[in-house]
Amino acid sequence: MDNLIPHKQIISTHKQVVSEIVEHDLCIGCGICVGICPSNLLEMSWQENGDLAPDIDGKCPPSCDACLTVCPFGDHSLVETTLAMQDFGHNNNIKTDPDLGLYLETFVGHSLIDNHRKNGASGGMTTWFLETLLETNRVDAIISINKSDSEQELFEFQVIDDIQTIQSIAGSVYHPVDMASVIAQINQKGLEKNYAVVGLPCFIKGIKLAMQTMPRLRRRIKVTLGLTCGHLPNKFYTEYLSEISGIKAGDVQSVDYRIKKRTNRAGNFKFQATSKTKKSGSALAFSDISNIWGAGHFGMNACNFCDDVFAELADISVMDAWLPEYEYDTDGNSLMIIRNQELAQLLLDGMELNTCKAQPISASEISKSQSGVIFHKKYLLEARLFWAGLQGLKVPQKRVQPNPAVYQQHKWQVAARFAVQSTSKKLWPKVNKSNLKLFSLYIYFLSLPIVLFKFFTKISNLIKNLKKSYFFKRKIN
Ligand SMILES: Cc1cc2nc3c(=O)[nH]c(=O)nc-3n(C[C@H](O)[C@H](O)[C@H](O)COP(=O)(O)OP(=O)(O)OC[C@H]3O[C@@H](n4cnc5c(N)ncnc54)[C@H](O)[C@@H]3O)c2cc1C
Ligand code: SF4
Ligand code: SF4
Incomplete structure (x- = not known):
């Protein structure tokens, strides 16, 4: 996890989004704080780890907390x-x-x-x-x-x-x-x-x-x-997919993430990048890159x-x-x-x-x-919040509470996802782009535990549902 990111240009010692949100790696990059800052002190910029977040340049007026009140990851009771x-x-x-x-x-x-x-x-x-x-x-x-x-x-x-x-x-x-x-x-x-x-x-x-x-x-x-x-x-996802499709990250003019043409299933859309010289990269089917998305690389x-x-x-x-x-x-x-x-x-x-x-x-x-998304975002959040508590990390107020039992049951899955995310973001800027094979291999192996966890969770849910309907039928009979 890229926690406690050091930030350039911080002059203000006053609590604002850079000290309270960005430095705790909780910024999603919406830019709303920048859009409403009454003193125009904030500016969005690309961070070294590929995230988009505000930087601050200047001193906030003493009583101003405008940016924190609009931040979706601010610690307020308005859930x-x-x-x-x-x-x-x-x-x-x-x-x-x-x-x-x-x-x-x-x-x-x-x-x-x-x-x-x-x-x-x-x-x-x-x-x-x-x-x-x-x-x-x-x-x-x-x-x-x-x-x-x-x-x-x-x-x-x-x-x-x-x-x-x-x-x-x-x-x-x-x-x-x-x-x-x-x-x-x-x-x-x-x-x-x-x-x-x-x-x-x-x-x-x-x-x-x-x-x-x-x-x-x-x-x-x-x-x-x-x-x-x-x-x-974050932006490294697009860079990585563009590079493996044959378009240099710095040369990308446009990207289409969901081409439907000639797909066999609704979810198997294709990614395609186009270069500044109008060259099209090869189309990547989602089934071939789903481990990058599913395991949360560059998230x-x-x-x-x-x-x-x-x-x-x-x-x-x-x-x-x-x-x-x-x-x-x-x-x-x-x-x-x-x-x-x-x-x-x-x-x-x-x-x-x-x-x-x-x-x-x-x-x-x-x-x-959306059962998979609900499981990940709501149920596993109980485990992630517990994990964050163990690490002493700052997290915003949530509707879901930390749950040690869920953490015990899924701690490897939680740890693997955090590891996948932060390592992929740290490594990508250092990767030799003319030889992507090693990085792709790394992506593949690092994704494996998460893909397997997901697979086994699906199977165990299926068995549970089958058992439920079997007992239900027996009761009726
Ligand atoms: C990051 C992300 C994650 C998603 N995750 C899921 C998911 O887990 N499950 C699921 O069912 N659906 C998810 N979606 C939504 C899904 O991809 C479609 O956007 C949605 O089904 C609407 O399709 P549509 O054909 O009605 O939209 P379209 O008719 O294609 O219109 C989409 C509109 O949204 C705008 N738009 C596209 N991306 C963004 C963006 N990032 N922010 C703001 N506006 C945007 C487009 O410019 C366009 O105006 C996700 C979308 C995004 C961007
Ligand atoms: S998962 Fe939540 S925080 Fe992340 S982009 Fe989607 S809505 Fe925003
Ligand atoms: S409002 Fe919060 S999440 Fe949005 S850019 Fe500002 S600090 Fe980041």
Whole structure:
């Protein structure tokens, strides 16, 4: 674990996000603190270990704690359940589920508009909502990720107000991208505009925290769309995949993480990088790189202390339909958890107008689709929190409590994941890029214990379920 990262340029001795979050390796790189800092002292920058995090240059005013109040990994009592109750609890029809949080409706489906589905990460329903929100003038602009206009970055959050661009940015971005400049832009004095924001669960939490104290953000952000999230790898993930696909990391112009063409299963999408000279790297099937993703190589440490799988604070959460009945529909389907009545109506209207195809699905099916992520993010968090306590590490307040029994049962799995993450991040900058074979071999062997743990957990769960249904049948008989 890259704990207690030494930081350049710290002049302030005052408590702020760099001393309280970044130095404890708890920053996810959302940039919201940078976007709202009233003294403009913070700036996002790439860290040596491949993470994106703020640096500070200057002295904070004595009583200022603005950055800490908006940080999703700040130690405050406003956990997701409390914030969700504030936003959605007033609706008499709201339901609650231990995994999904609060929700009104749950659907599965896909877009029927243009190439939404073809270009979308799953069923293209996020793009469908973004386009529909713009077209029906419910919002003036969308905040989402696009390819960066700058030479230095691959992606950036942008303010987008045309449908053509919304369609062109479909897909998933597995790379740290900060919201600093768009948050500052929304918060500017002057022109009132309404926005819809797309983000990972922790980003949506940061936005909701910022909306608590910043009236302009509260007034202007009308809709939030959350992407269900397992974890976020840092920039070395993209560099490594680009290099093994034949494109030098420094020469990458653009990256597509989820090409659907010619896949055999919905989850077996391909990664492809394109160079600045428009040369395409070889397409890497997810099945060939799944150990890199699954074992958590190059992962951001903050994700180890996150218990929001479904973006519980978003007006709508969208995710892949990882269910057996959709596995072979390689065009893709989206699962949706809707918490906002207006969005539920928008979807029903779309179904009637034939711009999308959707049907209700149970909350338990949605949980089932993410069972691996729930196990990792919620159940194993009990073990990780206990482990962090043993190490004397600072961790933010969580809804999940440290649990010595879970730790005892899974300590090797927990230790292996931390080791995989931190070693891959330390080693990658030192690897001889002209000979990647050794590093790839290292990745393979280091992933093995985690892959095996996952395999055995699956088998033991299967046996438990079989036993349960056997005894259940005997009872009935
Ligand atoms: C890091 C990460 C981890 C994920 N983990 C899971 C998981 O464990 N299980 C699961 O079911 N789904 C996961 N997803 C969500 C999934 O990949 C799809 O994004 C989701 O199913 C929506 O698909 P869609 O076809 O509706 O979206 P699209 O129609 O393709 O639209 C996606 C929109 O989201 C924007 N976008 C893409 N990446 C980001 C990002 N990082 N931050 C903000 N906006 C972004 C795009 O620009 C586009 O506007 C994850 C996504 C990310 C980025
Ligand atoms: S998680 Fe976001 S708000 Fe917190 S320190 Fe990092 S960039 Fe700032
Ligand atoms: S796992 Fe949690 S902290 Fe990590 S990117 Fe996803 S929502 Fe954010």
